Amino acid sequence: xxxxxxxxxxxLSTAVSRxxxxxxxxxxxxxxxxxxxxxxxxxxxxxxxxxxxxxVPAFQDEATSLFESRAICRYICEKYPEKGxxxxxxxxxxxxxxxxxxxxxxxxxxxxPSSVLVFQLAFAPxxxxxxxxxxxxxxxxKLEKVLDVYDKRLGESRFLAGDDxxxxxxxxxxxxxxxxNAAERGELFTSKKNVERWWGExxxxxxxxxxxxxxxxxx
Amino acid sequence: xxxxxxxxxFASPKRVLVCLVEKEIEFEGVxxxxxxxxxxxxxxxxxxxxxxxxxxxxxxxxxxxxxxIMRYYAEKYKSQGTDLLGKTVEERGQVENWLEVEAxxxxxHVFNLTLHVMFSSKLGIPRDENVIKESEEKLSRxxxxxxxxxxxxxYLAGDFxxxxxxxxxxxxxxxxGPIGKEYxxxxxxxxxxxxxxxxxxxxxxxxxxxxxxxx
Numbered sequence: 001x002x003x004x005x006x007x008x009x010x011x012l013s014t015a016v017s018r019x020x021x022x023x024x025x026x027x028x029x030x031x032x033x034x035x036x037x038x039x040x041x042x043x044x045x046x047x048x049x050x051x052x053x054x055x056v057p058a059f060q061d062e063a064t065s066l067f068e069s070r071a072i073c074r075y076i077c078e079k080y081p082e083k084g085x086x087x088x089x090x091x092x093x094x095x096x097x098x099x100x101x102x103x104x105x106x107x108x109x110x111x112x113p114s115s116v117l118v119f120q121l122a123f124a125p126x127x128x129x130x131x132x133x134x135x136x137x138x139x140x141x142k143l144e145k146v147l148d149v150y151d152k153r154l155g156e157s158r159f160l161a162g163d164d165x166x167x168x169x170x171x172x173x174x175x176x177x178x179x180x181n182a183a184e185r186g187e188l189f190t191s192k193k194n195v196e197r198w199w200g201e202x203x204x205x206x207x208x209x210x211x212x213x214x215x216x217x218x219x
Numbered sequence: 220x221x222x223x224x225x226x227x228x229f230a231s232p233k234r235v236l237v238c239l240v241e242k243e244i245e246f247e248g249v250x251x252x253x254x255x256x257x258x259x260x261x262x263x264x265x266x267x268x269x270x271x272x273x274x275x276x277x278x279x280x281x282x283x284x285x286x287x288i289m290r291y292y293a294e295k296y297k298s299q300g301t302d303l304l305g306k307t308v309e310e311r312g313q314v315e316n317w318l319e320v321e322a323x324x325x326x327x328h329v330f331n332l333t334l335h336v337m338f339s340s341k342l343g344i345p346r347d348e349n350v351i352k353e354s355e356e357k358l359s360r361x362x363x364x365x366x367x368x369x370x371x372x373x374y375l376a377g378d379f380x381x382x383x384x385x386x387x388x389x390x391x392x393x394x395x396g397p398i399g400k401e402y403x404x405x406x407x408x409x410x411x412x413x414x415x416x417x418x419x420x421x422x423x424x425x426x427x428x429x430x431x432x433x434x
Contacts (some may be wrong), residue, residue, distance in 0.1 A: 052364045053324060064309045068319030075312035097282055097291040104284035107322060109269055149268045 002062075005076075008047070009056030011214040012038060014118065014174035015069040016057040020214060021170050022073040024207040027084030032214070070103055073167055073195030087164050098161040105160075109146045113139040114175040121183035140188075146197055147188060153208040154194035159202075169202045177203065177212065222292075226251040226258070227430040230333065230389035232402060233271050234285040235292075236430065237388055240422040242292055248430060249276075254341050276351040289382050301422075303382045313376035314393030317383035320375075328358040329390040336398045337434055355400065362403060362410055369409035374417075384417050392418065392427070397434055 007021070007030055009016035025031045033055055043054045051067045054161045058088040059065070059072045061079065066072050075087035090096035116139040120131050155161060161168040176199060180186040189199045202208070222239060226232045228246030228350045239246045251257045251272060258270045267274040267283045283287050293303040306328045325395070333355040339346040368375065375383040391414060395401040404414050 052367065053320070055360075062311055066312050066316045068316050068323070071312065071315035071319040075308070076313045077312060079308050093291065093295055094280075096294075097287060100287035101282055101284050102291050104287045104322075105269065107319075108284065112327075146269075150266065 002029075004031045006031050006033055006060040007144070008033045008050065008058040008060075009035050009042075011211065012068055013037075013056045013219045014115070015055070016179065017174045017177075017211050017215065018069040018171060019057050019059065019072050019076075020211045021173055021207055022076050022088070022167065024210050025085045025088055025170065027206075028080050034218075064124055065121050068170060070107060073171070077167065085165075086192060087166070089167050090161075094160060095166075099166045102160040102166075103171050106171045109149075110172060111145070111175065113142040113146065117143065117183060117185065118178045121185065122178045140185075143188060147192055150198075151192040151194045154198045159198065163186065167203070167204065169198070172216075173202060173208050173211075175216055182198045220278050222246040222247050223276040225249045225263075225266070225276075226253065227272045228433045229253060230273055230287045230393060230432075231271070232273035233281060233389040233426055233430070234386055234428045235275060235288045236406060237385055237420075238289040238292055238303065241303060241385070241420075242296045244296060244406050246277050254433065270407075273411055286382075286386060289386070292381055293304070301380065303385065305376060305379060305381060305382070309375060310379070314381045314383050315373040318386055319380075321383060321386045321427070323388065324361050325358070325388065328354040328361065329394055330342055332358070332398050332400070333390060333393050337393065339433070354394075355403070359403060365412050365413075366407040369413045374413070380417065380420075388417060393432070397432065 005028060007016065007019055009032075011020060011032065020030075020032070035047065037056070041047060042051070042056055047058070048054055050060070050065055053067070055067070057069060057072065058067050059150070061075075061077075064075075066075055074089065087095075090099050092120070093133055116135060118137075120136050123129075124131050150160070157163070159165050159169050160172075176189065180189060180203075190196045222244060224235050224239070225248075226234055227236060227250070232248075236248075251263065253272065257263060257274060258267075263274075264270055266276070266281055269283075273283060273285050273288065276289050282291060284333075286320050294395075297413065303314075304377050305314050334344075335346050335400065336352050336355075344381075365375075372378065374380050391404070395404055395414070405411050
């Protein structure tokens with residue numbers, strides 16, 4: 001019986017939850033090791049050995065040690081191709097390239113503005129930090145433009161990379177979830193017909209519901 | 220089939236060009252002047268709806284995002300040219316790890332320096348000295364981590380050159396050249412040795428010769 005893989009980090013972290021969603025989709029057993037960021041555990045010498053940038057998550061699979069959530073997701077799919085959702089990273093090179101294109105689009109175009117908004121609207125108030133209104137408006141405008149592109153794409157394709165749910169859609173779940181449920185920005189998604197349809201589908205997947213449960217249980 | 224690459228004089232497309240040279244794949248550059256706003260033309264937006272470069276066209280097959288394009292060709296032509304992905308799933312994992320580090324920890328800061336130091340006057344945007352200062356500070360901390368990594372490992376993903384190293388070429392070339400911050404590289408012994416190694420690869424020299432930077 002193989003040792004479960006290890007994920008270091010709090011489930012409330014968007015990047016950690018991206019990895020958890022992937023592990024659950026792929027039916028890969030894992031052990032979640034808490035990291036108390038409020039206490040600065042992510043900057044401790046021991047943690048910096050497994051993630052030198054002091055960010056979460058860090059990941060271990062027997063002798064392999066990795067970080068960066070999107071890299072960890074790709075590794076999980078390549079190491080365990082026969083487990084769980086076999087098509088999550090495509091079953092042929094063209095499908096995989098399309099998925100990589102949209103994972104990159106998420107990382108380069110969706111993530112920057114949505115991360116700022118998640119921090120400013122969902123986390124800053126809880127951390128008693130002052131919100132930056134100008135940063136919020138700038139990034140709302142950027143995200144609107146990105147979602148316009150998505151709406152057009154999702155009018156032509158059921159999911160971002162093609163007909164099947166993939167890593168590309170999964171990669172959006174963490175930030176979008178907070179925008180809709182903790183930042184009162186659901187309208188960004190519901191005001192665009194195809195984006196609304198897509199968000200409804202991907203956020204109701206069993207795997208994502210399990211991650212949300214883990215997040216709730218950790219508070 | 221010859222792969223068409225849009226915007227070859229600019230930095231991000233050069234990731235694709237150097238990858239194609241390493242993999243011995245024929246390509247053709249398609250000029251696109253970002254400084255004239257050609258990336259916002261409706262015809263171009265049909266190919267790349269986010270209005271950025273590169274885009275590749277391989278017959279009818281269109282792909283965008285430089286790191287997605289590199290992964291596709293590196294895998295499709297795995298047995299040809301330089302192996303850029305490592306030999307095992309574990310090595311591939313390390314390549315993906317450091318490619319993501321480049322994308323999220325390195326690129327944003329060096330991109331800001333590129334925009335403000337090199338292109339702000341050409342694009343009619345105000346040059347923001349605060350952004351330049353903060354980006355240099357953040358990039359400096361990232362390079363300290365690279366220095367530590369490269370003191371234990373010849374290349375970023377291990378003892379083999381990979382997509383992770385290659386992805387750094389275009390913007391680092393700007394950093395040591397027109398941005399005027401070569402000291403950020405030369406002051407770090409292992410980063411310096413790594414940069415000298417990867418930038419002197421014939422593939423990179425060929426790309427620089429074929430498509431000199433626009434500034």
